[in-house]
Amino acid sequence: MTKRPPLRKSLFTIISLVLVLFVLIFVYAPILWLVLSSISTRADLLAVPLHWIPAHPTLDNYLAILVPGRALSEVSRTFKICLRNSLLVALSTTTICLLVGSLAAYALARLYLPFKNTVLTSIMSVRMIPEMSLVIPMFIVTAFLSLINKPEILVVTYLSFALPYAVWMLTTFFERVPIELDNAAQIDGCSRLGTLFRVVLPVAVPGVISTALFIFLSAWDEFFFALIFTSTVASKTVPVAIAEFTGRYAVDITGMMTAGVVAALPPVIMSLVFQRYIVSGLSAGAVKG
Amino acid sequence: MFLPCDKKSSRLTLHQQEVREGIWLLMPSLLIIFIVTFLPVLFNLVLSFTDTPISNPIPQHFIGVENYLHFLRSADFWQAIWRTLYFTVVSVGVELLLGLGIANLIHAHPPLWSFLRTSLIIPWAVPTIVNGAMWRWIYNADYGALNGLLFTLGIISKYQSWLTRSFLAMNLVIVADIWHSVPFIALILQAALATIPVELEEAAMVDGTTSWGRFWLIRIPLLKSAILVALVVRTVEAFRVFDIIYVITGGGPAFGTVTISFLTYLESFSYGHLGSGAALSFLISIFTLLISLIYIRLLYRPGVNS
Numbered sequence: 001m002t003k004r005p006p007l008r009k010s011l012f013t014i015i016s017l018v019l020v021l022f023v024l025i026f027v028y029a030p031i032l033w034l035v036l037s038s039i040s041t042r043a044d045l046l047a048v049p050l051h052w053i054p055a056h057p058t059l060d061n062y063l064a065i066l067v068p069g070r071a072l073s074e075v076s077r078t079f080k081i082c083l084r085n086s087l088l089v090a091l092s093t094t095t096i097c098l099l100v101g102s103l104a105a106y107a108l109a110r111l112y113l114p115f116k117n118t119v120l121t122s123i124m125s126v127r128m129i130p131e132m133s134l135v136i137p138m139f140i141v142t143a144f145l146s147l148i149n150k151p152e153i154l155v156v157t158y159l160s161f162a163l164p165y166a167v168w169m170l171t172t173f174f175e176r177v178p179i180e181l182d183n184a185a186q187i188d189g190c191s192r193l194g195t196l197f198r199v200v201l202p203v204a205v206p207g208v209i210s211t212a213l214f215i216f217l218s219a220w221d222e223f224f225f226a227l228i229f230t231s232t233v234a235s236k237t238v239p240v241a242i243a244e245f246t247g248r249y250a251v252d253i254t255g256m257m258t259a260g261v262v263a264a265l266p267p268v269i270m271s272l273v274f275q276r277y278i279v280s281g282l283s284a285g286a287v288k289g
Numbered sequence: 290m291f292l293p294c295d296k297k298s299s300r301l302t303l304h305q306q307e308v309r310e311g312i313w314l315l316m317p318s319l320l321i322i323f324i325v326t327f328l329p330v331l332f333n334l335v336l337s338f339t340d341t342p343i344s345n346p347i348p349q350h351f352i353g354v355e356n357y358l359h360f361l362r363s364a365d366f367w368q369a370i371w372r373t374l375y376f377t378v379v380s381v382g383v384e385l386l387l388g389l390g391i392a393n394l395i396h397a398h399p400p401l402w403s404f405l406r407t408s409l410i411i412p413w414a415v416p417t418i419v420n421g422a423m424w425r426w427i428y429n430a431d432y433g434a435l436n437g438l439l440f441t442l443g444i445i446s447k448y449q450s451w452l453t454r455s456f457l458a459m460n461l462v463i464v465a466d467i468w469h470s471v472p473f474i475a476l477i478l479q480a481a482l483a484t485i486p487v488e489l490e491e492a493a494m495v496d497g498t499t500s501w502g503r504f505w506l507i508r509i510p511l512l513k514s515a516i517l518v519a520l521v522v523r524t525v526e527a528f529r530v531f532d533i534i535y536v537i538t539g540g541g542p543a544f545g546t547v548t549i550s551f552l553t554y555l556e557s558f559s560y561g562h563l564g565s566g567a568a569l570s571f572l573i574s575i576f577t578l579l580i581s582l583i584y585i586r587l588l589y590r591p592g593v594n595s
């Protein structure tokens with residue numbers, strides 16, 4: 001690397017180390033407080049002045065929301081159902097977007113289409129439509145069809161942001177697959193769909209993983225549609241449940257923090273495991289709230 | 290690729306065949322996008338000219354541009370716009386500065402840089418609602434960590450209720466948003482920095498450029514497109530801010546943190562005025578459209594398909 005005078009170099013190292021530690025504290029302090037709150041007893045948590053380290057660390061809060069019959073409040077009793085709803089909605093959205101989106105992306109990346117740029121531009125602009133202007137008409141139609149409080153309706157509404165995103169991302173990733181591979185496959189007698197599923201998709205796997213991750217995370221994260229379209233226990237998703245810990249009921253702060261940790265674990269673990277796909281996805285123009 | 294003698298005719302049919310196949314492949318996506326975005330936007334526009342109530346959500350009375358005039362004349366609307374602009378400019382501005390700083394810090398490869406880069410993914414991955422709930426608890430007036438910390442350090446002599454003053458509450462929401470979004474900008478910019486050839490900066494160093502000069506003359510110009518992407522994506526997002534406000538302040542105190550999206554939510558689903566809610570949301574779309582026009586112009590990739 002570059003040669004600096006020794007004194008200046010060590011000074012530089014010290015200053016940057018201090019900055020690094022400062023950023024690390026900024027990142028981890030709130031999380032530490034979240035986790036500490038989730039393993040505290042209620043009494044410990046409500047002490048003034050507060051105890052930084054809980055005097056009686058406990059996993060009871062986790063048992064309360066995850067094991068039947070241990071719940072302290074209505075919301076924590078039903079949290080498991082919301083977890084299942086969130087998982088189903090996020091997985092269905094991801095699957096549909098990858099299947100349908102990869103067909104469109106293949107056409108946009110590979111075929112000679114006179115209207116290709118129009119399609120790409122419209123897909124780009126659709127991603128900019130605020131969900132506020134979709135939710136009211138969707139609410140009216142959903143109410144008319146009696147589909148309110150069905151988790152399936154969330155999948156439909158999530159397609160409004162996830163599918164344009166999937167088409168855009170997959171097109172970017174498919175364009176990077178060398179076209180010679182397609183030509184070779186077609187000379188060997190592969191059909192269009194065969195080329196897509198046997199050649200292009202396998203080669204573009206990192207991009208597909210990255211797209212799938214971003215869609216799953218944004219569906220897991222989504223709050224606004226879920227707030228409007230689901231209010232019953234059987235249909236709520238995790239973000240709505242967490243917001244309700246402080247809502248209509250008495251504030252169950254340990255429950256809320258514990259549910260928060262549980263809700264944050266899947267996306268955090270997935271993002272850490274697939275770290276390099278996340279960074280490449282971000283660079284390809286990702287949008288997640 | 291094919292026999293040269295009937296090149297013209299075979300290419301024409303091949304193209305026609307390709308176009309036909311392309312339409313079939315595009316059809317499912319375009320159909321879904323048409324149903325879940327285009328139709329609702331049209332319906333929303335129609336709704337905005339009616340006084341449809343939530344109790345009987347079938348548009349019946351057309352009242353022209355009454356909804357729009359009502360908001361353009363109402364102080365609540367303009368206050369919500371100003372709050373939204375304040376939120377957007379301050380949060381995105383601070384996020385860009387911090388993100389740029391952290392990206393450059395990581396790029397200098399100080400001790401722990403790799404751990405720092407990995408750690409940044411965590412706040413970004415934490416769901417927005419969890420982020421909001423966490424900060425709400427930190428700001429809690431009676432038992433929160435902010436009070437605890439400042440009290441322990443002797444900065445405050447008694448616990449404060451942080452979220453009862455509008456301006457302060459808005460800035461505290463911005464802090465929570467910064468925690469969540471700085472990693473996004475830092476990671477994008479860091480990835481872009483990593484693509485700058487080392488030779489470029491070494492050459493500048495040989496020429497005697499200071500590190501400050503290298504930053505402004507080499508890094509910033511080469512980062513320009515990454516900065517623009519991050520900036521516009523975040524601007525559009527921040528302009529629509531809803532979730533985090535819903536959880537941390539619920540729009541309070543006394544409507545002091547009601548942004549334009551929150552006002553639309555209140556108007557449509559608390560007061561039940563779907564018609565005027567639709568008008569508000571259409572106004573948001575227009576603002577967002579202005580931002581996204583810039584986005585498309587900056588990101589449009591001419592020549593990539595030729």
